[in-house]
Every structure is written in C-alpha cells, then in structure tokens.
Amino acid sequence: MLSQLSIAQLEKITGGVALGQEFSGLISQISIDSRQIVQTDTTLFVALRGAKADGADYIPALVCKGIRCFLVHLDWKENPELKATFIRVADTRVALQAIAAFQRSQFEKPVVGITGSNGKTIVKEWLGQVLSHSYTIAKSPKSYNSQVGVPLSIFGIQPYHQVALLEAGVSKCGEMAALGQMIRPELGIFTNIGTAHQEGFESLGQKINEKLQLFAKSKLLIYCRDQELVREEVENRFEQDRLVSWSASPGADFSVSVKKQEGLTKIILMKSDLSTFTFQVPFTDSASIENITHVIVAALTLGQRFASIQAGLDHLKPVDMRLTLKPGLNDSLLIDDTYNNDLAGLKVALEFLSQQRPKRSKILILSDLLQQGIPEKIYSEVAQLIQSYEIDRVIGVGTEINRLGDFFPDSFENFPNTERLLQSLTPDAFQNDLILITGARSFTFERVVNRLQQRIHGTTLEINLNALTHNFNFFKKQVKPDTKMMVMVKAFAYGGGAAEIANHLQTMGADYLAVAFTDEGVSLRKQGIRLPIMVLNPVEESFDLLREFDLEPVVFSPEFFKKLGNYAQNHQIQLSIHLDLDTGMHRLGFEEKHLEELKTLIAAFPELTVASLYTHLVGADEEEHEEFSRFQLQQFSQMKSVIEAVLDYKPLVHALNSAGIVRYPEFQMDMVRLGIGLYGVEVTGSYDSALESVSTLKTTISQVKSLDPGATVGYSRKGQLPNGGKIATLAIGYADGYDRRFSQGKGYVLIHGQKAPIIGNVCMDMVMVDVSKIDVKAGDEAIIYGEQISLKDLADQIGTIPYELLTNISTRVKRVYYLD
C-alpha cells in the first residue's frame, strides 16, 4: 500500500510524461506481476523488461481487466484503443526505484538495512522475530533484496509499522548505490563477507566497499571485527562514532564469548563499561551463532531490553528452506535445490541425495555454477563429486557447463538453456528415479521441478527433516548410549509418510522400526528400508509376506504362537518374534496366567527366536497414572524374568514410549519405543520447548467473497455473519483429514500470520474462514497447523489428542520433506 499518489505526483517522482486517457483517481498499489493484481482501479502496473519477458506484453490484457494506469518505456508504442493512462519514462526500473525512494521518505520510523555475503535473510528474519515482541515490523519477504525486490519490499511498509527491516544484495559493482538511496537505513548490519558472487568484482575489498555503500547515510553500522578485511574497510570508511563493533577479542564495543552445552549456547556480551548480558540460544553451530549475535547487538542498539530479547530468542523459528524432497511423477523422487549456485551447496545437495532410499538411477540436473574462480578447476571438481556420489546420469544446462562437458561421464547430456530442457522432458522421461535438480536462480529450475513433480491439490504437509533429527537426538540424549532406539512408524509414520521418515531414521542411526500391519512393513522393504522391522498386529494370512520380507511379528497369544510356530516348522525356517506382555493395557498380549503355557511353547518351537519382550504403559503421559505405571513396570519385570529363565539367549527388553522416556528414564532397559515425540509433540508437557515442530499442514485460498449482513455460509446455514464481512474458501476439507469438529469457530487457521476462524461447517474438500479483518487474495497460503499453531491446543479444542490429528491426514495430501 502506498500513500496515495496522483498522476501529476507520479510524473514528478519518476520524471515521466503521462499520455493517453486522463485518469483522475489516486494510485495506492504498484504491481509488476500481471497475475497478482487485486484492486484494479488503484493499481499502477510497471512494465519491467526482464531477461525472460517484457511486462508491456501484458498491457492489453490488463486494460481489459480494468487497470487504468501504466508505467512504460519511452519507446512504448501508443495505442489509442487502449483506454488508459501511460506514464512514459526512460527506464521503468529506475522509475520504480524512484517511487520506492519516495515511499521510503514518507516513513519516519527506524529502517534497518542488512547486507553481507551470507546470513542476511536469516539475520533479517530473526531480528524481525525478536523485535516483533515489542514492535510491528515490516520486512522484505523471503530474500527480496534486489533492484526490483527492494522496491517491492518498500511498498510493503505500512504507516502503522514501527520498524522496517530491509535486506540488500548485489551481484556486481555499481548496484548498491541505487539500493542505498531507496533503503536509506538509519541502522546498518554488515553480516560478513564470503566468496560467493565473486564474479562481479575485482577483489574482495572492492566487494566489501560496494556493499558498504548501503550505509552511506546510516547513523550506525553494526559489524563483526573478526574478519580482518571487513574491519579494515569499515574502519577506514566510517567515523568511529558511527560504528558498533563486536568481536571475540577485547577492544570492540561488545566483546562476545560463547559457551556451548547440550544443544544450547550461551552468548555473553560485555560492553566497554563492563556491563554484561548473557543470552541463551537453542543451537550450537557457528553460522547461527554469528547471525544471532548480529541480531542481539542490533536489538540492543535499537534500545530493546534484555528480557524481551531473550523472550524473542526463546521462540526463534527456522528460516528459509533450501533442500526439498518431493514426490515426482512415475514414483520418482525429486530433490529441489533450485536456489543453489555454488560448489559448497552442490556438495550439501549431493550428500542429501546420497541419503535417500535407493531408486533405479541417480540423476543430476545441473546448471552452470555462477561461482568465482577458474571454470576448468570448478568443473573438474564437480566431475569428481559426480563420480564419488555415483551419479548415473548428468544433465547439464548452460553454455559453460557445455563447454566443459568433457569432464563429465559419457552419459552427459547438455541443453543450452532451461527452455530447451523443458521441451525435451516428456511425462515419462523418468521412472522410479532419484533426481537432484540444482541450479542458480537465473536458470529458474523451479519450472523443471514443477514439470516433474506429482500434481496433487493445493494442500501440502511439509515435514522438516532437521526438526525430526533434532527430536530424535533429544530422545536419544535422554537414554544411555547403549540403549537402542526403536521408532514407531506405524500409521504412515504418524501421518508424516513412512518411507521417507523411515529412511531418514535409518541414516540417523535408529536401531529398529515398528509398524502396525504387515503391509506397512512390506511397503517399507519395497522402498529400500533395511532396518529390522517389528509388526505389531500381524495376521495369519500374512505369514508368507513376513517371511519373504524379513519382518518380525509380535506374538501376543498362545494360539498365535502355535500358528506361527507350526508355519515355521512346516517351512523349516527360523523367524524372529517379539512377545507382547500385557501388564494392564488389556488390548493384546500374554497375561500372567499364560506364562506357563508360553514357556512350553517356547520349548516346543525353537524355530521362533524371541528377539524381544515388551510391555506398553497405559498412562505414561499423565502424572495421575504414575502409580499404575510403576505397577506395570514392576509386573513386567516379573513376567519377563519368567521367560528369560527358559531362554538360553538374551532377548531385548523394553517398555517405554515417548512419554515413558521422559518420565521413567530409569526403566529404559535395552530399548525404548519412540513415537509421537519424534513428530514434535511432547505429551507430558515437561519438555515442550525442547522439541521442534516437524510438520506444517498448509493449503491455499481458492476464493475470497464479500458477504452482506445476514448472509450464511456453508451447509445447513451454520455460518453466520450478522454484520456481513469477508470469507475465504480453503482447499482442504474433512476428506483431507481436517476434522469436521473444527466447524463453527472451533478451529482457526493462520493467514499472513493472523487468525482466521472457521465459519460454518467443514465440507468434504473445502472449508470457509472469516477473513473480514485480513488482507487476503486467492492463492494466498493458509497454515492449518505448524509451528505457530500447536497441535496440542488444536486437539484440546475438539476434545481429541494430537495423535489423531496427525494420523488423520489423508494420503491425497502431498508430503514434502525439507532440510532448512
């Protein structure tokens, strides 16, 4: 939203001349994307010329749509048939920037400008998260930091914002001055300098100097003194009283020391007057610590209090997803790495590829690497990586990679550009393959991903694999190093997608998996999972499959023991089994009265090896059942001893589920059985903040409607809007697993971070939400649950448990996995 501008004002700001029909209205929106225009009568469409397209091509269609105002290049041919006003300027991009600079000048509150080689998006996002505890923040979306991204970010600043955080990035000399004139930050943050994007600069010093232009008018600049070159350039150019430095060594405005302990880091900052602040952050890697130190110093410089900064740090969310695993056509799996442009990133992606479950072949689609250095050296290193990761097929896109194609294996195919690659991609180009798609942004490989991915409707369940790792490690730390971890991946891994999660667990070092039914185990085996798999509820009809796929059934009754024993004898095979001892659950399992018979059966059927003995607690999550839990554990201890006494080998013994691990660590025995905790829900409530949210269920808005007072919404007229308002229809319903009990205001979703309550009844494939107070349009994203909406709260709201919400998500919802 802009301050309203007349045509005369726009002429003055851009130095342009208006032609065509007179437009007497006021402009309050700027758009450069013809698909994203909502309010036609107040929008100025800026026709930019890009590498791919000329915005001017869309003008006739936009006039039909009702747009009345355009910013065009001087050479734009007038067309009297188009009834609209055209402001002609020498360069539409420069004019767009001039409007942005004007808009920026209307904002009188602090603007923070962030640049540097790495971490700017994360620093911006995290600073936003920390400051948002005290201020309403405007910030660049994602990494909108370019010549066009910055103006769009500035147009997002509203009068009510109290601080604006803007990121600036440049790829060659001479670009930053324009960004600096638009952003004009009061406070600057220079994150660091690295070697990426070096090709546009003569030297590192030149690159630093270019970036520093952002701060030409800044009152204060925050930087880390520990990078020698940065320190030199900064301290040469800026007067001492404009600088805020931090360093691991003494002598800076903030001397920083770092103490790591068990997944946490203490960051201690000491000022020159010896006042000290100790902050705690939930990670230990050095890149994150550097980023967060910038954030802390910036927050302190902006006058934030210690407690509110720490409160912000306690709720930091991960930023920016990079590597994404997506289901592809014909059972292929895609790794989406479409924002990568250097060797370091390629290595990470190849590593991720190598961790996926086996497929027919490994394919790499790679663009030119836009990286500094000598191409011959870079591509020979790429070739080595390809060899060492055993890539079967390499598809190169770009001229450089083509020129150096000799480095690559014979199977190397090359396309001069992405367009040509797309032309060659037929729907059956790949079958059951594992495909890494990695390329610099300019190659727009997202189009390749779109072409190859399975097209399912707009609802996705995103699974954060880093969070999964974090949670797994959290539980692993609760038990002794030699206690084994069995992970329950029953019910499609609690809805998360069994094969991908099982595979991830395999690489993380889980010892055992468990599924509910034989079919689930068979499916995991067919998808290349090699870990031992316990089947909780096998049936006689599945004995052949158990044997064929090396699955280990749970045996829970004397009758079942006999059947399986006879089967093993008849086929002359040895089978591993697990004995379920019922100590109070009373669903399946041997009771105390069966023990004598069980002993006889064990002796009678030596073909069945007892791999483990276990019991299951009925109320480990609830304090009120502590006495009963302890009784169960005691009972188990007795029962297992009876069995152990007749075995001449030692089976594993185990009893604890997720809640049990937390509550009764002294009973971890040989193994624990992790379930819901892995998926980020800590049911006892004592370690809630220690776990990370793993899954985010999202959908999109299909339509937005304005309703008159008294209108009703949905089936049975259950949704009421007595005063009228605005609703959005979302592409999710109870058939996707969105519980119908959320109807009529029981549930809500988040749109642009704001709560939109459910209105009326949830339908089969859709649901309507009240967005009267939210600025939304069709296509916008709605979060059903995730980090900001706790599953536990949602479950409470409709009288169920997080388990049910997770496992109800229909398989028609696409699962996407990412590493952030």
Ligand SMILES: *Cc1c(COP(=O)(O)O)cnc(C)c1O
């Ligand atoms: C599902 C299940 C678990 C895991 O329980 P959580 O509460 O999800 O940790 C453990 N053991 C058995 C036998 C189960 O069926």
